[in-house]
Amino acid sequence: MLDAASNRPALPPEIARRRTFAIISHPDAGKTTLTEKFLLFGGAIQMAGQVRAKGEARRTRSDFMQMEKDRGISVSASAMSFDYKQFRFNLVDTPGHSDFSEDTYRTLTAVDAAIMVIDGAKGVESQTRKLFEVCRLRDLPILTFCNKMDRESRDTFEIIDEIQENLAIDVTPASWPIGMGRDFIGCYDILRDRLELMDRADRNRVAASIEINGLSDPKLKEHVPPALLDKLIEDLEMARELLPPLDPKAMLEGHLTPIWFGSAINSFGVKELMDGIATYGPVPQIQSAEPRDILPEEPKVSGFVFKVQANMDPKHRDRVAFVRLASGHFERGMKLLHVRSKKTMTVTNPVMFLAADRELAEEAWAGDIIGIPNHGQLRIGDTLTEGEELRATGIPSFAPELLQTCRPGDPMKAKHLEKALMQFAEEGAAKVFKPSIGSGFIVGVVGQLQFEVLASRIELEYGLPVRFEPSQFTSARWVSGDKLAVEKFVNANKQHIAHDNDGDIVYLTRLQWDIDRVVRDYPDLKLSATKEMM
Ligand code: G4P
Secondary structure, X not given: OEEOOOOEEOOOHHHHOEEEEEEEXXXXXOHHHHHHHHHHHOOOOOOOOHHHHHHHHHHOOOHHHHHHHHHOOOOOOOEEEEEEOXXXXXXXXXXXXXXXXXXXXXXXXXXXXXXXXXXXXXXXXXXXXXXXXXXXXXXXXXXXXXXXOOOOOOOHHHHHHHHHHHHOOEEEEOEEEEOOHHHOOEEEEOOOOEEEEOOOOOOOOOOOEEEOOOOOOOHHHHHOOHHHHHHHHHHHHHHHHHOOOXXXXXXXXXXXXXXXXXXXXXXXOHHHHHHHHHHHOOOOOOEOEEXXXXXXXXXXXXXXXXXXXXXOOOOOOOXXXXXXXXXXXXXXXXXXXXXXXXXXXXXXXXXEEEOOEXXXXXXXXXXXXXXXXXXXXXOXXXXXXXXXXXXXXXXXXXXXXXXXXXXXXXXXXXXXXHHHHHHHHHHOXXXXXXXXXXXXXXXXXXXXXXXXXXXXXXXXXXXXXXEEEEOOOOEEEEEEEOHHHHHHHHHHOHHHEEEOOOOOEEEEEOOHHHHHHHHHHOOOEEEEOEEEOO
């Protein structure tokens, strides 16, 4: 049967019920708390506090994780699955710290929507804005949750205005807060004409929901004090005049974001948000690929690796490749073509992530995230199919913004260092360049903290102390284009040439002026700041 709107076959029900999304926010806005409440209402945990507790247990596994804990940041990203009503939610966790933004960018290629969490008192903060821009590059639908409404927060119109102006996206209220700070009593659910009242006594309980028949319903008076009710009615009338209604199409195209108000810690507004994700959030979307795009309803399985996490347990040296399924119905034991190497692999022990636990995945559908343990065959950007040579596109690798030379503490251990660095490069934790002249490796990252994490991991996981030293270079650009032009360019610029871990040619420099010169002098050459990983 064809779906009238898209002119495509209707999605199999198992795929249509999936919602795969990430949360974007500035640190401290309440992402962890909200995640915890999602899991609580999704039945994946029994009580709030478990995510943190499990997180702690996991982190004590290594000193590297200790470092993560000390700094209070989350370096590793994973995916969590849980059911809510008849829906299957896949929440892909993004690392919050800005130094790990590249990882975050790639994570966002694996989701169909993002939940933007903002703090009602702080509004749109820097990290939120950055992540939002990445979502915009992909026209990712955004649903907004304005958190901490139990505390003194900004005026509702001011919050909405700030989002509209700062992020250039239309905002439509899905709910409207009643009172503020200590006087906050709950929200009016605009989409369903309901009054939602907050229970301050029990943080894990969902409070009363009262059906209201429009704003003139006398029941409102029973529950909302007169002053607050007057303001609510006035605000809602003004909102109706000034703000656009919820247009699902504009939302799915990323031009309009519905906003819910709530307090994650008080479990308030969270279910309404989950209902919003279920009702308005997108089903698994089409994946861009070469030579043709992949439709989720295709019966054959395909998927792509968007993240590799190595040494999750240093004792086992395992690696888990996180695969977003783009189409089909996957079953454990399936044989899939690893398109890059043209080899077939049998996926015998795929895992799914339920909160912080891994579970064997017997089956999965388009939209799901599975983890495939492997010994390094699977890299970021790789595509797996049931035989067709498709390559998922759009998984970027960014030019690093900081470059340093990495040397082994013991000069005899250069080979070991190479192995360790290559592994981190494949994991996507850093860019590693081998200069064509001279010794050592040039390591590129997006944020300074990554050097410290790398040094600590190399020592911990490979028993190899290393030094990072300032490099003479500050920028890296991938070189491509006409073969002869590339050869001529490489020969004339040997001092600046290196190869990345895939063997691709990179031009290293310290001056924008140099880059401009190359662009001028070598018209047949392309210098790029990003590289598609495949
Ligand atoms: P993050 O993952 O986005 O960094 O934020 P997280 O959930 O860790 O929340 C940051 C802080 O904000 C936490 O307080 C958390 O309890 C608090 N918080 C989250 N949601 C709400 C809310 O709705 N209202 C209020 N008032 N506070 C909220 P903390 O003191 O840093 O940690 P903790 O001691 O509570 O664990």
